[in-house]
Amino acid sequence: MSKLIGIDLGTTNSCVAVMEGSSPVIIPNENGGRTTPSIVAFTKQGERLVGEPAKRQMAINPERTISSIKREMGSDYHIKIDGKQYKPQEISAMILQKLKMDAEIFLGEPVTDAVITVPAYFTDSQRQATKDAGKIAGLNVQRIINEPTAAALAYGVNKENAQKIMVYDLGGGTFDVSILEINDGVIEVLATSGNNRLGGDDFDAVLTDYILKELKQETACSISHDASALARVREAGEQAKMELSGIAETRISLPFISQNKSGPVNFEMKISRSKFNELTAHLVKQTMEPVRQAMSDAGLAIADINHVILVGGSTRILAVQEAVRQYTKKEPLRGINPDEGVAIGASLQAGVLTGAVNGLLLLDITPLSLGIETVGGVYSKIINRNTTLPIRKSEVYSTARNFQTSVEIHVLQGERERAKFNKTLGKFKLSGIRRAARGVPQIEVTFELDANGIVNVSAKDLGTGKMQQITITASSNLSQSEIDQAIRDAKQYEAEDRQHKEEENAKNEVESLIYQAAELSKKLNKEDRRILKEEVKKAKKTLRSKDKAETSEAGHQLSDLMESLKKNVVDNGANSDDLDDDDDDTFNTDFKDK
Numbered sequence: 001m002s003k004l005i006g007i008d009l010g011t012t013n014s015c016v017a018v019m020e021g022s023s024p025v026i027i028p029n030e031n032g033g034r035t036t037p038s039i040v041a042f043t044k045q046g047e048r049l050v051g052e053p054a055k056r057q058m059a060i061n062p063e064r065t066i067s068s069i070k071r072e073m074g075s076d077y078h079i080k081i082d083g084k085q086y087k088p089q090e091i092s093a094m095i096l097q098k099l100k101m102d103a104e105i106f107l108g109e110p111v112t113d114a115v116i117t118v119p120a121y122f123t124d125s126q127r128q129a130t131k132d133a134g135k136i137a138g139l140n141v142q143r144i145i146n147e148p149t150a151a152a153l154a155y156g157v158n159k160e161n162a163q164k165i166m167v168y169d170l171g172g173g174t175f176d177v178s179i180l181e182i183n184d185g186v187i188e189v190l191a192t193s194g195n196n197r198l199g200g201d202d203f204d205a206v207l208t209d210y211i212l213k214e215l216k217q218e219t220a221c222s223i224s225h226d227a228s229a230l231a232r233v234r235e236a237g238e239q240a241k242m243e244l245s246g247i248a249e250t251r252i253s254l255p256f257i258s259q260n261k262s263g264p265v266n267f268e269m270k271i272s273r274s275k276f277n278e279l280t281a282h283l284v285k286q287t288m289e290p291v292r293q294a295m296s297d298a299g300l301a302i303a304d305i306n307h308v309i310l311v312g313g314s315t316r317i318l319a320v321q322e323a324v325r326q327y328t329k330k331e332p333l334r335g336i337n338p339d340e341g342v343a344i345g346a347s348l349q350a351g352v353l354t355g356a357v358n359g360l361l362l363l364d365i366t367p368l369s370l371g372i373e374t375v376g377g378v379y380s381k382i383i384n385r386n387t388t389l390p391i392r393k394s395e396v397y398s399t400a401r402n403f404q405t406s407v408e409i410h411v412l413q414g415e416r417e418r419a420k421f422n423k424t425l426g427k428f429k430l431s432g433i434r435r436a437a438r439g440v441p442q443i444e445v446t447f448e449l450d451a452n453g454i455v456n457v458s459a460k461d462l463g464t465g466k467m468q469q470i471t472i473t474a475s476s477n478l479s480q481s482e483i484d485q486a487i488r489d490a491k492q493y494e495a496e497d498r499q500h501k502e503e504e505n506a507k508n509e510v511e512s513l514i515y516q517a518a519e520l521s522k523k524l525n526k527e528d529r530r531i532l533k534e535e536v537k538k539a540k541k542t543l544r545s546k547d548k549a550e551t552s553e554a555g556h557q558l559s560d561l562m563e564s565l566k567k568n569v570v571d572n573g574a575n576s577d578d579l580d581d582d583d584d585d586t587f588n589t590d591f592k593d594k
Contacts, residue, residue, distance in 0.1 A: 154345040397445060
């Protein structure tokens with residue numbers, strides 16, 4: 001059986017982990033990083049970039065670079081590039097595919113199964129979209145778990161004493177808070193709350209607006225229509241935000257940011273931590289209302305909380321830490337890396353599913369109530385929020401009109417009393433109801449939530465036995481045929497990515513040999529150097545082609561020749577005339593032209 005990996009599919013960065021024996025291990029990406037930017041880009045030549053390469057070219061290619069796509073999961077948002085429309089699931093699948101490939105390289109075996117985390121406040125359609133993204137990426141998503149719950153798993157796996165903890169999770173694009181109880185290996189979620197449109201991106205946006213305002217005031221330049229310049233400002237703002245977590249003041253430098261009648265415009269400014277805190281105080285304040293809501297739903301007082309865990313890169317903001325400290329009167333735990341804790345928890349859940357981790361039971365909950373619309377536009381809740389998963393619950397309803405032979409079941413998620421103010425998850429019709437006076441037919445509506453938080457709804461006429469059911473997927477989600485097509489596209493990209501990597505590896509090997517040849521040439525007689533020079537020229541020529549086989553063959557030939565010529569190496573100082581031959585400059589090690 002292949003390894004089951006745990007994935008934190010983040011708004012800004014993603015992370016993947018796996019159980020090695022009884023311990024979770026973070027899987028590094030091909031660049032050695034422990035997290036991967038959740039960014040996808042398409043070059044003008046049609047090449048797809050994911051992660052660090054995509055982030056590096058973001059400022060010069062903003063229109064073809066996609067970031068923070070997690071915020072759009074489950075919506076009808078799409079982006080069009082080169083005439084092709086991409087939905088959020090497809091972009092997320094590209095990020096998952098990159099993580100999958102990194103895991104396969106690290107483990108040395110194919111990876112087909114995963115546990116993926118989502119914000120606790122994700123709706124059913126957002127969870128289904130995440131499962132679809134995994135499927136497109138070639139992953140069988142064994143379980144969807146909430147991010148704060150995963151962080152609690154990472155913290156509580158070795159804790160035996162009963163304790164209640166608060167997980168405050170402020171990521172790049174979403175915010176969650178969960179109250180959990182850990183007791184002898186059982187981790188039970190008591191309550192959760194959050195905001196799916198609040199995160200580090202909003203802090204960046206506030207800082208970006210401030211920089212633009214200062215830029216315009218000082219230089220009279222407006223760059224609001226210059227996508228590349230705006231991308232540079234956003235990048236500078238993000239960097240300043242991170243630096244202000246460690247120093248009291250930082251400098252923002254934007255050379256050649258614009259152009260006016262006098263020529264290029266260079267802009268510099270300083271920003272202090274106190275000014276940053278002033279600009280973003282309203283965002284920090286917005287995180288505290290869900291905290292109070294979760295505490296109220298859990299029926300606990302602050303004194304009942306034993307520990308506070310901070311998760312998500314945005315919790316490095318000192319004002320955020322101070323707000324949590326002030327509210328809870330507790331120092332947050334420092335034992336979990338905020339960028340990695342969720343992935344570690346996901347890998348532990350994967351270990352539970354495979355049997356690698358024993359004595360651990362996770363009891364998660366549904367973040368929002370579920371129900372249907374009834375007569376008069378009233379929302380009738382069937383499953384209340386903070387109900388432990390999995391759950392199956394039924395309610396019996398009747399018809400609103402005489403001799404009604406069909407009813408439409410309008411499935412909703414939310415907390416408002418009026419149906420129109422809640423989120424529509426789907427609609428379906430139950431037909432074939434026996435004609436009778438209103439109120440006589442008995443229609444049983446059953447909601448079933450699995451451990452992933454995915455909803456299945458059925459309606460049954462108890463008189464005739466007629467039944468209809470659906471697994472809820474919002475209209476913005478992909479159809480099965482769209483998923484199948486996306487899977488085919490993803491496999492094509494995966495093949496292209498692998499081919500590109502093999503081509504680069506072959507070229508890197510040849511480049512390395514040419515460098516070695518330059519050193520070897522200094523120790524050879526004139527004739528041997530001439531022979532080596534000719535072979536190097538052939539090898540250089542193949543570097544400009546995309547023929548991996550040709551490049552590899554040239555590398556083998558050069559390597560074999562070098563091994564043969566090493567037998568003829570002269571002593572230092574011998575044949576000095578040959579060693580000083582002008583032909584030495586043929587071993588040019590600048591490979592900019594490939």
